[in-house]
Amino acid sequence: MNSLTDRATAARHRTPLNRSQIAGFWGAWAGWTLDGMDSFIYALVLTPALTELLPNSGYAATPANVGLAGSILFALFLVGWGLSFIWGPLADRFGRTKVLAGTIFTFAIFTGLSATAHNVWELGIYRFIAGVGIGGEWALAGTYVAEAWPEDRRKMGAGYLQTGYYAGFFLAAALNYTIGVHYGWRAMFLTGAVPVVCAILILLQVKEPEKWKKAEARTVHSKPLREILGPAYRRRTWVMCALLTIAIIGLWAGAVYEPSAVIQLATKAGMAKPEAIKMASIATGLLSIATIIGCLCLPPLAERIGRKKTLAVYFAGMAVSIVGAFGWAFYLPNGLAPFIAWLVVLGFFGGNFALFSLWLPEQFETRVRATAFAFCTSFGRFVGAGVNFLLGAAVLNMHTLGVPVAITAVAFVIGLFIIPFAPETRGDVLPQ
Incomplete structure (x- = not known):
């Protein structure tokens, strides 16, 4: 009873946020929201975009070619994601807000340019950058958010932040339901240029976190990448790499192929193409x-x-849930409703990404x-x-997307055996 009373008292006396912390959070959240929107736009417009661009590139727009080209382009996009490690050392050296704004500028401008693509090669370059x-x-x-928010609020801040990415999914779906259906895939990519405004606001209104300023003042600049791979951090770095790899494989296996799976099931149920897209x-x-x-349930848990x-x-x-959706419901005679029901379950547990926003900053110094x-x-x-490329090849060779995606559930089982090697940081303050 006392512990419940203590928690209630703590909730009433949380450290208030100042204007810069509030503006910084909403800037980061909006950037992450529009980031999620941008990422999912591609999944939603994949088929119509490639159906138009493949003939311009000298290839027939067959379902097999659309699937293969889509997987290759998405793999290029993920390689671009992978190269994003360049931003980390820049942020440790020059500050969080400036470099954060730079990331938003980059993805917004090149998403907007995707609307001008004349062939798959141009689209691939724009999606890569x-x-x-x-x-x-x-x-x-x-x-x-981990550094700028007070210690007693940063954990829920991680959960709040992560909701932005999936709010972006929802926004992309809403735009596709309205703009995409009526104006086509190019208009969808143009909406991805909107985050430029968000980047400008971050540059103008948000201050650097005090933790970074203090660390910057006393730090003799070394090579942070070498340090996180050195004896002090090596184990936790590689364990986090493995766990994040598993989470990413599961997210993209389910999320990227979800619209295509629903369209197939809706068409099978007798819906016309516009209704299936909706x-x-x-x-x-x-x-x-x-x-x-x-995401919101995760930090308290x-x-x-x-x-x-x-x-x-x-x-x-x-x-x-991946097995339930893609391995079972996808193959039912009337599988649309069960598939969507399993998607809801899959979506809830997809909130696991919020844990990394909370947990990973707790394991490394500023x-x-x-x-x-x-x-x-x-x-x-x-x-x-690499996994996405193999998955696309498997879909092409097996002539079905359900089983290949369902197999990715094995990655999460492997993850259960890796988790014990990670440090438990519950109750620890953010290291300075």
Whole structure:
């Protein structure tokens, strides 16, 4: 009873946020939201974009070619994500807010340019460079919120921040339901240029976190990448790389192929193509809402049972829901409704990404924190690019997308055996 009273008292006396902390959070959240929107726009417009661009590039727009080209372009996008580790050392050296704004500029401008593509090669180049920008946004937004917010609020701040990415999924689905259906895929990519405004606001209104300023004042600049791979941090760096790799494989296996799966099931159920596309948007919206709820539920659970047990719960939920959706419901005679129901479950446990925004900053000191965050996320994206390419080849060769995607559940089972090697940081303050 006393513990409940103590928690209630603490909740009433949380450290208030100042104007810069509030503006910085909303800038980071908006950037992460528009980042998620940008990422998912590609999944939603994949088929119409490639159907138009493949003939211009000398290839027939057959379903097999669309699937293969889509996987190759997405792999290029993930490689761009992987190269985003360049932003981490820049942020540790020059500051969080300036470099965060730079990542947003990069992905916004090149997403907008994707609307001008005349062939698949141009689209691939634009998506690759946009990926470099998008990949850096999470690492820098997560680092900023962890350092700028007071200790008694930063853990929930991580959960709040992560909701932005899935709010972006929802926004992309809503735009596709309205703009995409009526104005086409080029208009969808143009909407991705909007975050430039967000980047300008971050540069003008948000101050650097005091933790970074203090660390910068006393730090003799070394090589942060070498330090996180050195004896002091090597184990936790590679464990986080492995766990983030698993999370990324699961997210993209489910999220990228979800619209295509829903369209196939809706068409099988007798819906016309426009109605099937709208159904895919509705399913994406439900997936996004469920993931936002999963993100918000995660920080209190991580405070109650610890970081490692929380991630184990979410990984187990991902494994079961991926198999339930793509391995079972996708093959039912009337599988549309069961598939969407499983997507909601998958979406909730997809909130596991919020744990990394909370947990990863707790494992590294300020002088190397952004580098560590960026390196771990980039490593996972490089591996994810390879897995996505193999997944596309499997879909092409097996002539089905359900089984190949369902097999990715094995990654989460492997993750359950890796989690014990990670440090438990529940109750620790953010290291300076």
